[in-house]
Amino acid sequence: MTTYFFSQLIINWYHKYGRKDLPWQKNKTLYTVWISEIMLQQTTVKYVIPYFKRFILHFPNIRSLDKSKLDDVLYLWSGLGYYNRAKNIYKSVKIIREKYNGKFPDQFLNVIKLPGIGRSTAGAILSLSLNFFYPILDGNVKRILIRYYGIMSTVQDKKIEKKLWKIIESITPIYNTAQFNQGMMDLGASICTRINPKCQYCPLNKKCIAQIQKAWDKYPLKNKKKIYPNKLFWFVVIKYKYNFWLQKNTQKNIWNNLFCFPQFNNEKKALNWLQEKKININTYQKMISFSHKFSHLILHIQPIIIELTHISQLHEENQKNIWYNLKNPQHIGIPKPVQRIFEIFKKDIFKTRIIKL
Template sequence: MNPFAKNLLAWFDIHGRSNLPWQHPRTPYRVWLSEVMLQQTQVRTVIPYFERFVLALPSLADLAAAPQDRVLALWSGLGYYSRARNLQRCAQLCVERHNGELPNNMEDLAALPGIGRSTAAAILAQAHGEPHAILDGNVRRVLARYHGVHGWTGNSAVQKELWKLAESHTPHKRVADYTQAIMDLGALVCTRSKPRCSDCPLQKKCIAHRDNLTATLPHPKPGKQIPTRKLTMLIVRDKLGRILLERRPPTGIWARLWSLPEGDDLAEASHAIADHASMTSDRLSLLPEFSHAFSHYRLNVTPMLLQIESPETRVADTPDRGWFAHHELAELGLPAPVRKLLASLPQDV
């Protein structure tokens, strides 16, 4: 075993995380689910989502057969909802083509929707003990610092170099532990800011530590200004306390989730209201504005609450529009900021 892996495993045996819920049992389904949830999300955030998800959908077959709304509701709050849709599509393909199981080879795994090279490697390494290198965000940071690799890690040439380094360090024994160890080192010690170099088992040969480059490496993504979009959301509530929701289009942000009627202004957001005479000032109230950041822009939302009496005559009905009672919201796939907004509403009707 190479010194890098040996030192890392010795550290892991004392300091590593060995009681994460997806490790017991460490099945391909549970490893796969955790890997997708952990993309750009911290472990402590993922744990309750993972536990709730596997309680509701304990097997790949359960996930494949579940209504999409159920899957999106279980995912709601984790963001990046295309991952949830890819999870279910992947499960359905496994039922159709792979006897209801995740494939146990790299080529077939990596060909499934939402499973790239690193996720496929993590499944094979942790669930099957096969010596495949991974390269998630934590691993990239560890390797870039340890080897002094300059450049943004999303650059194809830099990624190619990091993959070679990752493969060179991956041992043939204790692969599952090694995979967890290098992820843990990045998450717990070799952190993005204020890394705890004094606690690192790789410190002695780390180029970034030697050359005082831990604040520089890895290089950040080349910056660009994030645009801002303004949006008005209309909360239409009837006398029973039900909320009018619309299912979003199949593409774009929050695709196929239920959300509120929206537009660039109140007039555009009120497209669902057939009888605009109901929109009088005494029934319409302005709620506190809020912002929500996406990876590529920031959304500034102005919410408006409209109280109406008879929804049957004042709302244009479509298959993707409906009234939902408060207790039904938990079973719907709602964007996290919309769910939070609805939870904050005053209860007096």
């Protein structure tokens, strides 16, 4: 199959079956496509949609985003994960103001210099918003190429990535680049899926090596099963009515710049900290423990709860320590495990979830 017919089949399929009503596809601008592409890094379209809508509602343009605080951005990002993406957006908007007069750049070499943007993301932003001729190579596109050309490789293989870039550069059409790129992403997301692809509906199935061999499960090769390290955190949930004590995490590890419950490596350290704060540890109770998976580790969380009789028992409130009000929440970034605990209290069912000592 010539490169022309490959690209034409994708474009024809896109016009008939592709996604055209996603929030960032309506009234497209460089800004909105940029935000969507950053959000979509390592996150599914379905999960991103409500976050994108809320983000654009609060920050409809670069100027409004530039006037915001990092806490405001992290607040809207809370629960989406991979918070460095939000920080990169915040850093980028300052660069855009200083270097590009507050307008998102439309030159590839300028776009790729912005924090958190690589070759594929830069190409996606410029092709999808302006129809510029730039190929993309995200996970979906890699999977299609590996199966179609019968390349025995994993998706993450850096050596093969150079080969895949050469292939996608040769088959991406000069005209209708946006439709082709979107079609490739949509095909990978809906037809050429990682598990149980719908090969019978694929426009490329007649020449696809994986389909001809009836061996889609061999392409791409599976990565070696990753062994995740395990870590234990004790969360100290200090509560006064609808107020909860949170600390801003300033350590450059997980949840940097997000507000969390005080966290410790073991129970003894947690109780010692409470004693230092002159809080009666005889009143604490354990909540049900749970796990939270990161891309690099599994975190096991054991929350303990203490309810204060007077808010003045803990009064070191400042920019790094706050009483978070569940009825009238402050605009701050909160990681998903903290949100998960808050949901228990919001439903007012926490008494049934606590295990008495």
